[in-house]
Amino acid sequence: EDPSLERHFKGHRDAVTSVDFSRAKKQLVSGSMDSCLMIWSMKPQMRAYRFMGHKDAVLCVQFSPSGQLVASGSRDKTVRLWIPSVKGESTVFKAHTATVRSVHFSSDGQSLVTASDDKTIKVWTVHRQKFLFSLNQHINWVRCARFSPDGRLIVSSSDDKTVKLWDKTSRECIHSFCEHGGFVNHVDFHPSGHCIAAGGTDSTVKLWDVRMNRLLQHYQGNSVVNSLSFHPSGNYLVTASSDSTLKILDLLEGRLLYTLHGHQGPATCVAFSRDGDLFASGGSDEQVMVWKTNFDADYGDVVKPQKYSSSVDGTHGTESEIDCGIHHKKTKTQDSGRTQEQQEEENSLASTLEHIMGQLDVLTQTVSILEQRLTLTEDKLKECLENQQKIIQNKTN
Numbered sequence: 001e002d003p004s005l006e007r008h009f010k011g012h013r014d015a016v017t018s019v020d021f022s023r024a025k026k027q028l029v030s031g032s033m034d035s036c037l038m039i040w041s042m043k044p045q046m047r048a049y050r051f052m053g054h055k056d057a058v059l060c061v062q063f064s065p066s067g068q069l070v071a072s073g074s075r076d077k078t079v080r081l082w083i084p085s086v087k088g089e090s091t092v093f094k095a096h097t098a099t100v101r102s103v104h105f106s107s108d109g110q111s112l113v114t115a116s117d118d119k120t121i122k123v124w125t126v127h128r129q130k131f132l133f134s135l136n137q138h139i140n141w142v143r144c145a146r147f148s149p150d151g152r153l154i155v156s157s158s159d160d161k162t163v164k165l166w167d168k169t170s171r172e173c174i175h176s177f178c179e180h181g182g183f184v185n186h187v188d189f190h191p192s193g194h195c196i197a198a199g200g201t202d203s204t205v206k207l208w209d210v211r212m213n214r215l216l217q218h219y220q221g222n223s224v225v226n227s228l229s230f231h232p233s234g235n236y237l238v239t240a241s242s243d244s245t246l247k248i249l250d251l252l253e254g255r256l257l258y259t260l261h262g263h264q265g266p267a268t269c270v271a272f273s274r275d276g277d278l279f280a281s282g283g284s285d286e287q288v289m290v291w292k293t294n295f296d297a298d299y300g301d302v303v304k305p306q307k308y309s310s311s312v313d314g315t316h317g318t319e320s321e322i323d324c325g326i327h328h329k330k331t332k333t334q335d336s337g338r339t340q341e342q343q344e345e346e347n348s349l350a351s352t353l354e355h356i357m358g359q360l361d362v363l364t365q366t367v368s369i370l371e372q373r374l375t376l377t378e379d380k381l382k383e384c385l386e387n388q389q390k391i392i393q394n395k396t397n
Contacts, residue, residue: 001294003248005262006278009040009288011048016282018060021273022067023354027084028280029070030288031058037072039084040288051088053080060102064126065109066358073100079114081129083362089369093129095122099141106147109357113154115145121156123168126361135166137173144186149193153210157184163198165210175213179206186227191234199225199239205249217254221247227269231296232276240267246281248295262289 014033021028028040037051037058056075063070063084070082079095082088096116104113105126112124121135121142140160147154147168154166163177163184182201189196190207195216199205201224207217223243230237236257237249246267248258263283270281276296281289 003258003260003279003294004292006290006292008262008290009038009048010286011038011040011050012036012286012288014057014286015284016268016286016288017058018062018269019271019280019282019288020062020070021271021278021280022063022084023065023274024067025273025275025278027063027067028288028290029061029063029084030280030282031061031072032282032286033057035074037061037070037082038288039070039088042290049084049086049088051082051090053082053088053090053092054078059099062103062105064105064361065107066354066361068358068361069109069126071103071105071112073103073114073116075099077116079103079112079124079129081126083366091129091369091372093124095124096120101142102144102146104146106151107149108151109361111147111151113145113147115142115156117141119158121145121154121166123154133171135164135171135173137164137176138162140183143184144188146188148189148210149191153189153193155187155189155196155210157187157198157200159183161200163187163196163208165196165213175210177206177208177213177215179215180204185225188228188230190230191232197228197230197237199228201225203241205237205239207251217251219249219256224266226266227271229271229279231272231293232274233296236296238270238272238279240270240281240283242266244283246270246279246291257295260291262291263287 012032012034016030016032018031025042030038035054035056039049054074054076058072058074060073070084072080077094077096078092079100080090080092082090095114096118098117100114100116102115110126112126115121119138123132138158138160140158142156142158145154145156152168154168157163161180164173165175167174180200180202184198184200187196187198195207195209197205197207203221203223205219205225209216223241225239225241227240228237235252237251239247244263244265244267246260247256250257264285266284268282268284272279277293279291
């Protein structure tokens with residue numbers, strides 16, 4: 001079945017730059033050149049929240065894995081962490097000396113990687129937003145940076161026409177992929193963590209194996225690729241292009257599957273939901289669109305986000321897979337031997353842990369906000385005391 005347009009959201013007053021779903025698909029966040037974030041509810045008739053705080057265009061947004069925080073990066077050089085509720089409280093920190101182009105949470109929700117026009121990539125703790133280290137080998141704006149699913153690698157793409165792969169522990173550049181003929185707008189890891197996809201101004205999408213550092217697939221389009229997103233199964237990729245289209249690539253077959261028209265003007269961003277049922281897109285037409293995937297229905301149980309590793313054994317030999325975690329529709333997951341009860345127990349344990357993690361996220365954020373307020377109060381108190389001192393001195397004089 002073909003993908004279908006489910007609904008669209010209007011509320012931004014300028015081009016939409018970035019979109020992301022919360023884990024449970026209850027909310028969708030978008031960032032825009034209008035300096036605002038919008039949190040859209042996926043429930044019908046629920047009102048949206050508009051978050052204002054950035055002093056300039058918001059270029060990137062992402063939900064934390066637990067869905068309890070939203071990170072945003074802006075042309076005002078700051079990163080903000082928001083609690084996605086009515087109040088829209090946020091903590092802010094100056095992350096770079098130029099525009100922040102990209103923000104991304106590690107899969108455990110503990111770290112944040114940012115990329116900027118100051119040519120650096122920086123890694124921070126989410127708690128207290130402590131700066132950890134920066135990666136400095138790009139020689140032009142860094143458009144995008146992403147953690148690998150296991151958090152051990154970072155991939156970045158830049159206007160210096162390279163995609164770089166970094167080791168998070170040693171903080172060294174392991175490899176530079178130089179095959180792009182233009183600026184590289186977007187890069188991301190395949191859910192297996194074994195390969196990456198990048199798209200850019202040369203109108204191509206390229207997939208590389210990050211273990212052998214070799215090119216796996218190359219798709220030639222006819223328009224600038226602004227953004228891309230892997231389906232959680234790892235078998236499809238969606239791209240957003242300046243010719244206003246979204247394209248779905250079938251990575252098993254190595255071919256273009258669908259071209260979708262919806263936006264008036266360039267499609268600027270696109271993202272699959274965490275379970276792959278939906279994907280959202282944004283455009284310079286100020287619209288956010290939500291699409292139903294439909295074409296992945298025949299995957300049954302294989303498309304379980306937790307089971308990326310299930311068939312990355314390299315035994316399937318087709319050219320387009322090349323042991324990259326892109327697996328066949330017929331693949332049986334290794335979980336079939338488990339009893340239903342064990343599965344249910346694990347699921348409930350996982351959801352409980354996720355809930356706890358989420359609550360910790362909120363607590364961390366709240367403490368952070370309180371700390372900021374306390375500092376402000378202390379400053380004001382200090383000011384009052386100084387003023388009092390001056391008044392007393394003036395009187396005695």
